[in-house]
Amino acid sequence: MAQHTSPQNRPCPFCSAQKADSTIHEEILCYANLANNTQKDIFLMNVNEYAEDHMCMVEQGEQAQVLTQSKIKKALLYAKALGPDYEGLFNSAGAATVNHYHVPFCKKKSPVWRNLEEQRVTITNAQQINQIVHGELSKNWVRSRFFKGKDLDELCKQVYWEVKDLQQKNIIHNCKFIYQQDGSFVWLMSPRLNGYMTYVYHFLEPVGTPEPGLVNTCGSIEIPGGDAIMFFELPDKLSAMQKQIMAQRFKKSLDKTCDRQWQPPCYKRYLDLTSNTSIESINCD
Amino acid sequence: MQAEIIKTAATIQTINLASPFEPGIMKQPLQQAFANKRQSTRRNGKPIFNYHYNPNEEVDVFYEADQVWYKFSFVSGRSGYDNPIPVEQIPQHPP
Ligand SMILES: [Zn+2]
Numbered sequence: 221m222a223q224h225t226s227p228q229n230r231p232c233p234f235c236s237a238q239k240a241d242s243t244i245h246e247e248i249l250c251y252a253n254l255a256n257n258t259q260k261d262i263f264l265m266n267v268n269e270y271a272e273d274h275m276c277m278v279e280q281g282e283q284a285q286v287l288t289q290s291k292i293k294k295a296l297l298y299a300k301a302l303g304p305d306y307e308g309l310f311n312s313a314g315a316a317t318v319n320h321y322h323v324p325f326c327k328k329k330s331p332v333w334r335n336l337e338e339q340r341v342t343i344t345n346a347q348q349i350n351q352i353v354h355g356e357l358s359k360n361w362v363r364s365r366f367f368k369g370k371d372l373d374e375l376c377k378q379v380y381w382e383v384k385d386l387q388q389k390n391i392i393h394n395c396k397f398i399y400q401q402d403g404s405f406v407w408l409m410s411p412r413l414n415g416y417m418t419y420v421y422h423f424l425e426p427v428g429t430p431e432p433g434l435v436n437t438c439g440s441i442e443i444p445g446g447d448a449i450m451f452f453e454l455p456d457k458l459s460a461m462q463k464q465i466m467a468q469r470f471k472k473s474l475d476k477t478c479d480r481q482w483q484p485p486c487y488k489r490y491l492d493l494t495s496n497t498s499i500e501s502i503n504c505d
Numbered sequence: 506m507q508a509e510i511i512k513t514a515a516t517i518q519t520i521n522l523a524s525p526f527e528p529g530i531m532k533q534p535l536q537q538a539f540a541n542k543r544q545s546t547r548r549n550g551k552p553i554f555n556y557h558y559n560p561n562e563e564v565d566v567f568y569e570a571d572q573v574w575y576k577f578s579f580v581s582g583r584s585g586y587d588n589p590i591p592v593e594q595i596p597q598h599p600p
Contacts, residue, residue, distance in 0.1 A: 246547050248517050249538035252531065255524035263535065265542055269558040270580040273539060301522055303529025331565070331574035340573045360571035399528060423577070447576045454562050454579035467568035467575050 222313030330445030
């Protein structure tokens with residue numbers, strides 16, 4: 221299991237934020253306190269924001285970047301407290317740059333939500349267990365598990381059922397989540413083969429340019445969101461054709477980093493362990 | 506000009522979320538906190554933000570082959586990220 225570590229032998233920025241005389245302490249937007257919280261959480265602004273209202277929820281103390289059932293619940297409660305205009309994300313250790321427990325939030329603009337609303341991406345292999353629907357995003361999107369429901373505790377249990385399996389197998393996972401107007405929560409989770417970012421500058425190069433290897437600079441690809449963050453200038457001319465090439469290369473990069481082999485753990489066992497609901501209808505191959 | 510700059514507030518607000526709470530209850534105070542930060546300076550007098558989010562640097566692309574949306578954000582002002590490494594210098598990571 222991942223431990224709290226400082227990035228590349230520098231002091232941990234999120235531990236520094238807790239010290240009143242630090243530079244990062246000046247970047248605190250507010251503290252937040254959920255009922256039953258033993259310690260206030262910190263909401264930090266991102267001083268290099270690349271999304272609207274780009275902020276980060278940070279737990280105090282030295283906390284590893286590892287999800288637990290209660291951490292999933294806390295993340296979703298903050299999504300609700302921010303409201304349906306916001307989305308949260310979680311990158312597990314191996315994909316996150318800092319291994320101190322943190323959950324970024326920003327205005328909800330990831331294309332995945334729009335694709336789901338417009339039914340361009342659908343849910344396949346859907347099962348409904350204890351009022352929670354889970355399944356997978358359809359194949360023209362990056363591989364992602366999908367969970368949706370209004371019963372927060374049950375949703376967190378089912379998400380954690382799968383998270384625990386990913387953690388035990390050391391599989392990196394990226395999550396995006398929202399609270400919706402109708403009172404339901406949605407959690408998306410993509411298992412990944414590696415945590416490296418793609419050399420996104422390649423997205424802009426002309427047809428026929430040899431494909432580069434993977435690097436961890438110049439940009440970032442967000443899964444399951446479908447956002448590419450490019451740390452360079454928007455070219456003056458971006459033809460329709462170039463945009464299609466960008467999308468094609470982006471999709472390829474997303475596919476390369478996502479794990480299509482991992483199978484979620486059996487829900488018959490989940491129900492045996494957690495509830496008395498009828499298990500006859502549950503199919504585990 | 507100098508007079509318009511508001512010093513960083515010494516006290517940081519705590520938002521207490523009772524159970525249950527209204528959805529979106531943190532939105533307004535956080536947006537206010539963002540607005541304050543945009544007008545504040547650090548203790549050393551420098552601006553707090555290094556870079557400002559700009560929606561004009563976002564490009565939504567509808568990918569015809571799969572009929573799905575992607576989004577590309579061009580964030581040029583972030584220090585240290587402006588110059589992509591030449592392709593021939595790209596380090597190969599182990600799998
Ligand atoms: Zn730390």
